[in-house]
Each structure stands twice: as C-alpha cells, then as structure tokens.
Amino acid sequence: MSPRLIVLAALAVLPLVACSGEPDPSPRDSSAGGDENHGEFAGAVELAEPALGLTTVDAAGVVRHLDLLDESVSELAGVGDASGVHTDGRFAFVQTSGGVDVVDSGVWTWDHVDHFHYYRAEPREVGTVPGTGPATVATTNSSTSGGSGVFFGESGEAVLLDTEALADGELVERYRVSTTPHDGLLVPVGDLALVTEPDASGTAARVLTLDGDGRPVPGGAHPCPDAQGTITTRVAAVIGCADGALLASVVDDELQVERIPYPPGTSAPAATSFAGRDGRPTVAALAGEDRVWLLDTRAESWTLLESPVPLAQVTAVDDDDEHVVGLSTDGRVVVLDGGSGELLGTSGRLVAASLRSGVGVPTMVADQQRVYLSAPAEKRLYEVDFADDARVARTFETPTRPLYVAGTGR
Amino acid sequence: MSAVRVVGAVLAAALLGPALVACSTSDDDDRPVVVVSTNILGDVVEEVVGDQAQVVTLMRPNADPHSFEISAQEAGRMRSADLVVSNGLGLEEGLQQHLDAAADDGVRAFVAGDAIEVLDYADGDASGSPDPHFWTDPARMVDVVEGLEAALVEVDGVDAEVVSAQADAYLEELGAVDAEMTETFAAIPAGQRALVTNHHVFGYLADRFDFEIVGAVIPGGTTLAAPSASDLADLVTAIEETGVRAVFAESSSPDRLVQALAQEAGVDVEVLELYTESLTEPGEGAEDYLTMLRANAERIAAGLA
Numbered sequence: 001m002s003p004r005l006i007v008l009a010a011l012a013v014l015p016l017v018a019c020s021g022e023p024d025p026s027p028r029d030s031s032a033g034g035d036e037n038h039g040e041f042a043g044a045v046e047l048a049e050p051a052l053g054l055t056t057v058d059a060a061g062v063v064r065h066l067d068l069l070d071e072s073v074s075e076l077a078g079v080g081d082a083s084g085v086h087t088d089g090r091f092a093f094v095q096t097s098g099g100v101d102v103v104d105s106g107v108w109t110w111d112h113v114d115h116f117h118y119y120r121a122e123p124r125e126v127g128t129v130p131g132t133g134p135a136t137v138a139t140t141n142s143s144t145s146g147g148s149g150v151f152f153g154e155s156g157e158a159v160l161l162d163t164e165a166l167a168d169g170e171l172v173e174r175y176r177v178s179t180t181p182h183d184g185l186l187v188p189v190g191d192l193a194l195v196t197e198p199d200a201s202g203t204a205a206r207v208l209t210l211d212g213d214g215r216p217v218p219g220g221a222h223p224c225p226d227a228q229g230t231i232t233t234r235v236a237a238v239i240g241c242a243d244g245a246l247l248a249s250v251v252d253d254e255l256q257v258e259r260i261p262y263p264p265g266t267s268a269p270a271a272t273s274f275a276g277r278d279g280r281p282t283v284a285a286l287a288g289e290d291r292v293w294l295l296d297t298r299a300e301s302w303t304l305l306e307s308p309v310p311l312a313q314v315t316a317v318d319d320d321d322e323h324v325v326g327l328s329t330d331g332r333v334v335v336l337d338g339g340s341g342e343l344l345g346t347s348g349r350l351v352a353a354s355l356r357s358g359v360g361v362p363t364m365v366a367d368q369q370r371v372y373l374s375a376p377a378e379k380r381l382y383e384v385d386f387a388d389d390a391r392v393a394r395t396f397e398t399p400t401r402p403l404y405v406a407g408t409g410r
Numbered sequence: 411m412s413a414v415r416v417v418g419a420v421l422a423a424a425l426l427g428p429a430l431v432a433c434s435t436s437d438d439d440d441r442p443v444v445v446v447s448t449n450i451l452g453d454v455v456e457e458v459v460g461d462q463a464q465v466v467t468l469m470r471p472n473a474d475p476h477s478f479e480i481s482a483q484e485a486g487r488m489r490s491a492d493l494v495v496s497n498g499l500g501l502e503e504g505l506q507q508h509l510d511a512a513a514d515d516g517v518r519a520f521v522a523g524d525a526i527e528v529l530d531y532a533d534g535d536a537s538g539s540p541d542p543h544f545w546t547d548p549a550r551m552v553d554v555v556e557g558l559e560a561a562l563v564e565v566d567g568v569d570a571e572v573v574s575a576q577a578d579a580y581l582e583e584l585g586a587v588d589a590e591m592t593e594t595f596a597a598i599p600a601g602q603r604a605l606v607t608n609h610h611v612f613g614y615l616a617d618r619f620d621f622e623i624v625g626a627v628i629p630g631g632t633t634l635a636a637p638s639a640s641d642l643a644d645l646v647t648a649i650e651e652t653g654v655r656a657v658f659a660e661s662s663s664p665d666r667l668v669q670a671l672a673q674e675a676g677v678d679v680e681v682l683e684l685y686t687e688s689l690t691e692p693g694e695g696a697e698d699y700l701t702m703l704r705a706n707a708e709r710i711a712a713g714l715a
Contacts, residue, residue: 046474048660049631068632069662112476112503114536115610234535369633369641385638393636 044121051107051120052409054365054372054381055092056402057082063092063103065123065408066381066396068372073399077103077125087406088139088148089278091126091166094404099131100150102161102171107409108143111234111279118409127171129159138187138230140237141279143167147174149186149193156181158195160188160214175214186210187230189237190250192217194257196227204228207239207246209255222246222257231274235281235297240271247297260300268304271295277366278410280318282338286311292324294338305341309334312355315366317386325371325386327364331355333373335386345390353377365407374405381405439464442492442567445484447502447509448475449689450545451522451554453699455495457580458558462568463492468505471691477504488512492565495558498523499542518561525557526550529613534626543687546615548588548703555581587700591707595619597715604652605710606645608659611686615706624648628659628667637670646675656680656713682713 052068061079066072076092084095090108094101106123109116129135133154140146140163148161156179165172177195184196184204191212199205204227209220229240236249236258244261262270271285271293281298289310294303307314310329317323322338331352335345350373351362360376366386370393373382379401383394442463446452452467459465466487469478475497480488485508488494494512496502498521502509513519527550528540544550559577563570595603603621605612608628616623627644629637649657649671657679661667664681671677684706685696696702 048662052630052632069635071635110477114531114534114539114541117474117477367632369629383632383636385636385640387640388638391638393638 044119047118047120050109050116050118050409052367052407053105053107054374054396054402055085055087055103055105055406055408056374056381056398057085057092057094057404058398058400059403060400061094061096062400063094063125064398064402065105066398068383068409071394071396074123076105076123077101079103079125082404083134085404085406086137086139087408088141088143088163089410090143090408091139091148092406092408093135093137093139093148093150095135096128098128099152100129100135100137102126102129102166104166104169105406105408109278109410110144111141113234124169126166126169129161129171129173131155131157131159136183136185136230138185138232138237139163140188140232141234146190147188147193149188149195151184151186151195153183154181156184158184158186158214160186160193160210174212175210177210177214183228185227185230185239187232187237187239187248189248189255190253192250192255194222194237194239194246194248196224197221209257217255220255222259226270228270228272229274229285231276231283233276233281233283233297234279238274238283238295238297240274240285242270244302245271245295247300258300260295260302263302263304266304268293275313275315275364275366277315277317277319277368278407280316282316282318282322284314284316284324284338286314289329292326292336294324303338305336305338307334307336307341308343309346313362313364315364315371317366317368317371319368321387323386325364325366325384327351327362327373329355331362333364333371333382333384333386333390335390345386345388347384347390347392350382350384350392351375351378360401360403363405365405367407367410372405372407374402376401376403440567442565443487443490444493444495444562444565445488445491445512446494447496447505449473450699450702451495451497453689454551454555454580455558455562457583458555458577459562459568459573460576462573463562463565466491469688471697472688472694475501475687479504480508485511489515489517491517492567493517493561494519495561496521497542499528499540499544501542518564520558520561522554522557526553529617531610532613532623541613543611544614545699546612546703546706547618548584548591549618550614551699552581552584552588555584583700587703591619591703594707594711595621597711599715602653602655602714604648604654604714606648606652606654606657607684609684609686612684622652624652628657628661629670631661631663631666634663634666634670637674639674642671642675645671646677649677649679654679654714656682658682658684658710658713660686680713682709684709 054066063077079101081097086093092103131152136151138149144167150159159176160174162172182198187194193210194207196204209217224241226242236247239246247258268287274283276283282296285293292305311326313327324336324338326334331349333347354377365372381396385391385393445466449469606624633641690696
C-alpha cells in the first residue's frame with residue numbers, strides 16, 4: 001500500500017478534513033464551478049495589454065482614475081484632506097491628515113522578467129494607516145507580494161504593510177516599530193526592510209536591517225549619511241546617501257547591500273529623489289537644477305549629465321535610446337539623450353501657471369512610449385511623446401485640479 | 411510521507427469529529443494519483459497514462475502557467491500523490507513552494523525541463539536565462555514523453571505494458587504532427603520565415619523550424635490612441651526587413667493597430683493571435699496539445715505564406 005493509500009484509509013473512517021490537514025469551509029472543487037479565481041488573483045482578469053491609467057487626487061480628496069486606453073474617468077474614493085500620493089503602480093498611498101489612505105486602482109502589471117502579465121480587478125479603498133505628520137512611502141516592484149514601508153517622521157513610527165493582504169483588500173500592518181523621530185525611510189527588501197537611524201543632530205546617518213517581525217538584524221547596520229530618496233528597480237532597492245547610493249537586494253534569503261559611491265572628484269549635489277520607468281534598472285535624479293544623475297543599478301554606476309536648461313524634475317525612461325525626460329523650471333517637457341546629454345526635444349510651456357502659482361506640484365510619469373505630466377493649475381493631464389520631439393499627443397481636461405497624480409496599471 | 415505525518419493527519423482527523431471525507435478523488439478509486447501542474451502537460455500525461463492513473467491537472471483552461479494559484483486541498487493532494495509532473499525551468503512560479511513541499515515529503519517528481527535540451531532566452535532582460543516554453547517544439551515533447559513513460563511505469567499500481575503501449579501510440583501521433591508542421595511551414599518562403607510578435611514563447615519553435623523571432627516591436631494600446639511615426643518605427647522596420655504580411659500579437663485592439671499601420675506608415679498587414687501558454691476549453695480551438703500545435707502552425711503558415 002502506498003503512503004497515500006494509508007492516509008486515505010485512515011481518513012475514510014473519520015471526518016471532514018481537507019487533504020492538507022486543515023478544515024476548509026469552502027472547498028474549491030473543479031466540478032462545483034467554484035473555480036473562477038484559478039489563474040487569477042482574487043477575482044482579477046488577465047488582459048492582453050497593460051491597463052495604463054493616471055490616478056489623481058484633488059483638493060477635496062476625491063480620487064479619480066483616468067483610463068488611458070478608453071479615456072474614461074471614474075471616481076475611486078474620497079479621502080478628505082490630501083497632501084501627497086505615492087504608488088507602486090497599483091495602489092495609491094494618499095497622504096492625509098489622519099495618516100496614509102490606501103486606494104487600490106484595480107489595475108497592475110506583473111513583471112516576469114522576460115515578459116509581463118496585466119491585470120484588472122475592482123478598484124476599492126482598502127483602509128487607512130493611522131499616523132501623524134507627513135509620511136514617506138517606499139514600495140517594491142510587486143503589488144501582490146512582499147511589503148510596503150510607511151515612515152512617519154514626526155513620531156518616528158515605521159510601519160510595514162503586508163502588500164499581499166492589500167491585494168486581497170485588507171490592510172494588515174506586519175509590524176509598527178518606534179524609532180527616534182526624524183526625516184526617515186522604511187524600505188522593504190524581500191521579506192526584510194531597511195530603516196534609517198539618525199545621528200545626534202537628527203539627520204539620518206545609517207540604515208538598520210529589520211527582520212520579518214521588525215527586529216533589528218545583528219550586524220545589519222550600513223552607514224548612509226543624510227539618507228534621502230528611495231526607489232526600487234528590478235535589480236535592487238535604492239537609498240540615496242550624501243556620498244552615493246545603497247543598493248539592497250535579497251539573494252538566497254540573504255540581504256546584500258552594495259554601496260555605489262559618487263565618482264571621485266565630482267562636486268555635484270547628491271541625489272535626493274529618484275524617478276524612472278517602473279521596474280527599469282536605470283533611474284534619474286536631479287543634481288541641483290543644472291545637472292542630472294543617472295544611476296544604473298545593474299552596472300552599479302553613476303553618470304552625470306549637463307542639462308541644457310534648468311530643471312525642476314527629471315525621470316529616466318531607460319529605453320533603447322536612453323531617453324531622459326525633464327521638466328524645465330519654466331514648465332516645458334525636455335527630452336535628453338541619456339548617453340550624450342544632447343537635447344532631443346522641447347515642448348511648449350505646459351505647466352507654467354502651476355509652477356508660478358505653486359498650486360500642487362506638476363508630476364511626470366514615464367512609460368515605454370509616453371511621459372504623462374499633471375498640470376494642477378491648468379486642470380489638465382498631458383500625454384507627451386518623448387520620441388517625437390516632445391509632441392503633446394493627448395490632453396485630458398480634468399473636472400477639478402489634479403493636485404497629486406500616480407501612474408497606475410504599471 | 412513520513413510516519414509522523416501520517417499519525418498527525420489521523421489525529422487531526424480524529425479531533426474533528428465524524429463527517430465525510432473531502433479528499434477530492436472519488437472514494438472508491440484506488441488508482442494511483444498523478445498530479446500535473448500545467449494543462450498542456452496534463453493533456454500529454456493523460457494520453458500516456460490513460461486510465462492507469464487518476465490525472466489531476468492543477469492549471470485550468472485559459473489560465474496562466476506563471477501565476478495560477480491552487481487550493482489547500484490541491485496542495486494537500488500534491489503532497490500525497492504518487493507522482494508529480496511539472497514543467498520546470500522556472501515556469502510555475504506560483505506553485506514552486508508546493509512542488510518543493512511535495513519533494514520534501516518524498517513524493518516522486520518528473521520535471522519536463524530536465525528531459526530536454528534547454529534553450530536560453532535570446533534577448534531582453536531575461537537574456538541568458540533558461541526559456542521554459544519548450545512545448546512549441548513537438549520534437550522536444552517527444553523527449554518529454556519518453557522521460558514521462560519511464561517515470562510512469564515506476565508508479566505502483568500502473569500496468570507498465572499498457573502505459574508503454576500508450577506512450578508509443580502518442581509518440582507516433584507527435585511524430586505525425588511534427589511532419590505535418592514541417593510540411594505546413596514549407597509553404598512559407600525562406601525569406602518570410604519571421605515571427606514578428608510580442609509573444610515570448612516561440613523560441614523553441616523558431617529553433618526547430620528555422621524561424622526568426624522579431625519581438626518587442628509591437629506598440630501597445632495607449633500609444634495607438636495618438637500614434638506617431640516613432641511609435642510604429644520599429645514595427646514598420648521589422649515588417650519591411652522581413653517582408654511579412656502578418657504579425658502575431660496579443661492585443662485588445664488589433665484593428666486599431668492595423669489602422670495605425672496603414673495610416674501612419676502605409677504598411678498593410680494582418681494581426682493574428684496564436685495559442686501560447688495554455689490550452690482552451692473544449693470547442694475554443696486548442697482543447698488539447700496536438701490541436702494547439704496544428705492550429706498555430708496553420709495560422710502562421712496562412713499569415714506568412
């Protein structure tokens with residue numbers, strides 16, 4: 001008799017038991033027609049193309065979603081007073097007076113390295129992460145597994161959210177740990193996370209490794225003076241430091257932290273905010289107004305470009321042509337060649353009024369063929385074709401001022 | 411399964427009080443159980459093992475082998491199976507923990523990827539890592555069937571002679587499809603043997619039947635809403651260089667792609683879809699592996715010849 005038969009024989013005289021040994025009140029049996037969720041995540045449907053969208057938040061806290069395929073607009077949630085938004089390509093983490101509200105845009109992309117899968121599910125408001133003061137949110141490439149880090153600088157509380165639970169519609173704090181209040185970060189890396197620790201002056205000076213329960217891992221401290229800015233590429237999580245960047249990744253369950261120092265002899269300001277196309281290895285950051293840092297997380301190298309015009313923002317497309325897209329301080333989209341720094345295209349002054357008035361902060365979102373730009377004061381969202389001389393391909397009027405915008409479906 | 415686990419299962423059962431047994435396979439069926447991950451392999455295993463075993467295929471029709479999920483009962487069934495058959499080469503990402511758990515429990519495993527000569531992805535970020543989509547080449551499936559036969563005849567309770575006879579019959583059918591595909595593709599002139607596609611699964615087919623794969627040049631939906639020449643430049647170049655009259659794309663808006671190509675670039679091609687990673691429900695065009703191979707070969711030949 002095979003081992004299987006021994007078990008079946010033993011169970012046959014006994015009770016209702018799922019084969020895993022755990023009772024399951026709702027068995028999914030292929031004959032019962034209860035299988036709709038197989039091959040999908042929690043009721044999501046797979047799509048042939050990415051359902052790219054722009055999720056915006058206005059002054060009244062209304063969260064809207066613009067579907068870039070069919071140009072339809074839907075209201076996803078109302079979150080009250082909002083002061084910022086962060087996304088991992090699916091969830092909008094909206095900064096509010098009570099903490100961080102998490103809204104599921106219902107569209108996302110799953111990166112399989114050699115190819116992608118695209119999903120759509122019902123959008124919904126998931127819940128609020130309570131906290132006081134401005135929060136810094138750090139996310140990974142995956143919107144279906146791992147964690148998302150929320151750091152409240154005023155209280156020093158660092159909260160790791162369970163991203164898989166968010167995908168199931170539940171807000172679950174894996175842990176909430178208290179640190180010394182400072183302008184800091186909690187950055188998820190696999191099942192671990194890095195949290196900043198300040199020096200006596202209150203400036204982040206190093207990062208500590210936290211295990212899955214939020215406990216410091218012995219020997220897991222890495223110097224990172226004046227830590228600011230984080231982004232996760234498909235290679236590693238990035239944290240900006242005054243002397244370079246830390247790259248953190250998990251290899252065979254072990255955290256690996258590499259330091260990418262700035263090139264010797266350069267005096268350009270340090271990168272404090274990174275942006276790039278979702279998942280790509282190369283990201284961009286401003287080095288003051290006149291220069292651009294490109295960090296290639298795969299080659300572990302920095303490149304410094306001179307910008308032909310003063311810039312307020314920059315992002316890297318990291319396509320075959322190495323496009324880098326900037327927003328000039330006078331409100332134009334400018335396209336640079338990331339290899340040579342050459343100016344490839346310039347749009348008109350799309351967001352001059354927003355920059356002048358200080359109503360919201362125009363934000364760029366790059367994808368493979370387009371860059372999107374929010375224009376809060378102008379009440380518009382622009383779609384710009386960076387490969388075609390920064391041509392404005394589409395303009396979307398918005399019913400209210402899109403103060404904050406997140407690129408979703410990515 | 412270890413003796414400790416058996417005792418644990420009995421205890422757990424005893425504590426829950428009397429009821430009926432929910433173990434999936436029908437109560438009186440004491441044939442061995444073969445659990446298979448993907449539905450393409452499930453079809454092949456059923457052909458080879460016939461009624462000598464219960465074949466449990468985890469991945470449903472039209473699902474995605476990279477990301478499907480299984481229930482707790484199915485995971486349990488895997489751990490008490492007589493044989494677990496998987497694709498391997500990293501295809502079953504969502505299932506790997508369960509495959510590992512079954513292996514840890516001592517369940518015998520057959521990994522199809524171990525039976526074939528593996529190709530690496532040719533380009534892109536995955537370049538150099540193994541490509542798991544071997545089923546687009548029927549000759550590689552021949553290697554898999556031979557390995558499968560060897561694994562199945564070792565399973566307690568199957569009649570090895572019956573399984574071997576069924577394996578021989580299926581190998582003959584595979585050989586026939588292989589010959590048909592060779593003949594079908596022969597209609598395509600050598601200069602037009604290019605698959606302009608955003609599918610990532612035809613590397614083995616290209617290797618076997620001498621096609622060139624031109625990938626990642628088909629623009630997506632948002633771009634096509636307001637296209638420019640630059641959006642279509644790579645695709646137009648690929649079409650002109652290869653001389654093809656059809657491209658193979660998964661797209662929610664193939665018509666828009668055709669229109670954009672005609673208007674913006676003056677290029678006239680068909681956009682066709684192929685079966686890629688999953689069998690379909692019966693009647694939807696790819697209900698079994700051999701039908702899937704034939705359907706794809708005919709579409710490719712019709713588009714390119």
